[in-house]
Amino acid sequence: MILDRFKLTGQVAVVTGAGRGIGAATAVALAEAGADVLIASRTESQLEEVATRVADAGRRAHVVAADLSAPDAAAALASTAVSEFGRLDLVVNNVGGTYPRPLLESSVEFMEEAFRFNVATAHALTVAAAPALLETGGSVVNISSVMGRVAGRGFAAYGTAKAALAHYTRLAAADLAPRVRVNAISVGSVATSALEIVVGNPELKEKMESATPLRRIGEAADIAATVVFLASRAGGYITGKILEVDGGLQTPNLELGLPDLG
Template sequence: MILDRFRLTDQVAVVTGAGRGIGAATAVALAEAGADVVISSRTESQLDDVAALVAATGRRARVVPADLSDPAAAGDLACIAKAEFGRLDLVVNNVGGTYPRPLLETTADFLEEAFRFNVSTAHALTVAAAPSLLEAGGSVVNISSVMGRVTGRGFAAYGTAKAALAHYTRLAAADLAPKVRVNAISVGSVATSALEVVVGNDELRGRMEAATPLRRIGEAEDIAATVVFLASGAGRYVTGKIIEVDGGLQAPNLELGLPDL
């Protein structure tokens, strides 16, 4: 059965930024596909809620509250997974994000912080997990963004970091082939807490939907389903690729309105 290729029975995954939004939906989707998960973010109460959803699928979740802006903390998750479950098959580098900021207010420190949070943490966890992934023939899925390939005012730091994560994906895939597959998802506008201001405003939401070819804002489960595909046997012939899950965007679907300098 073709659907059997999407199963992750008895595999083990680490998902960062898993307290809510895409990370939470991904952790639950992986559990539904048969995996146990190590889930990490800053807020323990959010992780506990996700762990309860994982438990409802019959799988196990290990909750690890941590400040994942620290690459060392991200790297520790690989050791925790191995100690808790005895193996590690999948890493989902989901933690990241950076607030928009006008170019002339984007300091070098702000740019470096964006790079560390979006790229260095992913690298630290990937390297720490590599021995286990090589042993298991596992995979890595990085969560990038449409802003890593399109242009819009105010996104110099975020877009640069996500573009770097996308190319890091290609380079890491070359280094880890043929035993470990590394892919990324270029995410468009998804209804998570980061978009609460837009989702809760009919006028802004309408503008964003109208500027999206599929005429809707994405759901976290749209991304989670793609993670399952890339992580499972269904995606076993895919590596070094950036999968665009963005509603068809070729340009930002909501400009910040920053004036000419």
């Protein structure tokens, strides 16, 4: 049966930024596909809610409340997963994000922070998980962004970091082939807490939807389903690729209204 290729029965995943939004949806989707999950983020109460949903799907969750902006904290998740579950098959580097900021207000420190949070943490966890993933023939899925390939004012730090994560995906895939696959998802506008200001404003929401070829804002489940595909045998002949799950965007679908300089 073709649907059997999407199953993750008996596998173990680490999902960062799993307390809400895309990370939470991904953890639950992986559990529904048959995987046990280590879920990590800052807020333990949110993680406990996600763990309950994982249990409802019939799988185990292990909660780690940690500040994953520190690469060492991210790296530690790999050994914790192996200790807790006995193996590791999948890493989902979802934690990340950087607030928009005008170019001339983006300090070197701000750029470095964006790179650390969006790229260095993913690298730290991937390297730490590599021995276990090589043993199981597992995979890594990085969560990048459409802003890593399209240009919009105010996103110099975030877009540069996500573009770096996308190319890091290609490079890590080459290094870890053939045993470990590494892919990324270039995420468009998704209805999470980061987009609340838009989703809660009918005028802004309509403007964003009308500028999106598929005429809707994405759902966290759209990304979670793509993670399941990439992690499973259904995506077993894919590595070093960035899947664009963005409603068809070729340009930003919401401008920040930053003025010309001069």
